[in-house]
Amino acid sequence: MKSLFVIGLLLLTFNTQAQSDHKYVKLIEEKLGKRVTLFAKNTDSIAYDVFLKVDTKDYRRSSSRPVLKNIPAKSKTKLITLIQLTKTEGHYKTLFIVNEVARALKFRKDKQILEFKLDDAIHDKNVTLFTNNKCNICNDTKHILKNNNIAYTELNVDKDSINYIKFSEILKTYKKGENTGHMPMLKVDDNLFNNIKTIEDFTKALRQVYDSK
Numbered sequence: 199m200k201s202l203f204v205i206g207l208l209l210l211t212f213n214t215q216a217q218s219d220h221k222y223v224k225l226i227e228e229k230l231g232k233r234v235t236l237f238a239k240n241t242d243s244i245a246y247d248v249f250l251k252v253d254t255k256d257y258r259r260s261s262s263r264p265v266l267k268n269i270p271a272k273s274k275t276k277l278i279t280l281i282q283l284t285k286t287e288g289h290y291k292t293l294f295i296v297n298e299v300a301r302a303l304k305f306r307k308d309k310q311i312l313e314f315k316l317d318d319a320i321h322d323k324n325v326t327l328f329t330n331n332k333c334n335i336c337n338d339t340k341h342i343l344k345n346n347n348i349a350y351t352e353l354n355v356d357k358d359s360i361n362y363i364k365f366s367e368i369l370k371t372y373k374k375g376e377n378t379g380h381m382p383m384l385k386v387d388d389n390l391f392n393n394i395k396t397i398e399d400f401t402k403a404l405r406q407v408y409d410s411k
Contacts, residue, residue, distance in 0.1 A: 223248060223269060223296045225277075232282040236292070240269040244405055247297045250277050254290035257282050264293075323407065325350035328365050328383040331357075336382045339400050355381075 222242035228235045234257065238248050251264040257280035269275045282288050325343065327350050329336040343350050353361040365383065372390045384391040384403055391403040 220296050222246070225250070225292065225294045226274070234280040234282070234288075234290075236277045236280070237274050238267070238269045238277055238294075239274045240271060242405075243271045244401070245270050248277070249293070249295040249297070251293040252278060252280065252290055253292075254280065256286035256289050323348075323386050326385040327352050328361070328381060328385070329354045330381045333381040335394075335397055335400070338397055339382050339384070339394075342397075342400065342404075 222244075223238060223240050223246050226237045226239050228237065236250065236252070238250075240246060245268055247266065247268050249264060249266050252259060259281075260279040265277045267275060267277060280290060325348060327336075327339060327343070329340075329352055331354070340350075340352065353364060355362040355365050368383075368385065368390065369392065372392075380392065380395070382394055382400070384394060384400065386404075386407045389403075389407055391399075391406075394400050394403060
């Protein structure tokens with residue numbers, strides 16, 4: 199029961215952001231006669247996964263199951279088509295979730311997982327992730343990289359003194375020693391990000407790398 203309550207809170211949080219104030223991904227309705235088509239429009243340079251559930255008695259749906267799709271960068275993707283039934287007012291409700299964090303949100307009914315996605319253009323870069331044993335978000339950052347098939351090298355400074363030496367040398371080279379004890383630190387080619395405190399900071403760093411390509 200407790201786990202279901204937590205999932206419910208996550209759904210509520212995601213739904214509020216996605217439907218009202220998500221910066222990049224919007225749910226768009228297009229009507230043509232009795233036909234309503236719902237699209238997800240992504241204006242960002244990063245892809246996102248979205249979840250859409252439609253509840254209605256006034257429409258026939260192209261799919262009765264929830265829709266889970268990856269929305270590529272700078273794209274408009276069709277999600278579902280609704281056809282209004284005769285003698286109905288045309289009411290429907292949607293649950294629209296945009297996933298942009300590393301934490302997988304599991305839906306028991308469909309056994310699906312929403313993951314954060316990145317464009318393929320970043321995959322050919324040299325990525326190094328410095329971590330330590332006390333890092334609160336390091337597992338999430340690794341989760342993002344792994345689930346986007348981004349090859350990376352993890353150097354845990356607590357497990358090997360050589361890793362710590364490399365970590366210190368890089369900070370000196372880049373002259374960014376203000377946060378020497380903060381983890382994770384991300385190095386992508388010649389770009390160094392050593393002020394990552396949240397998952398949002400991490401995804402912004404990846405977005406910056408992508409946009410600079």
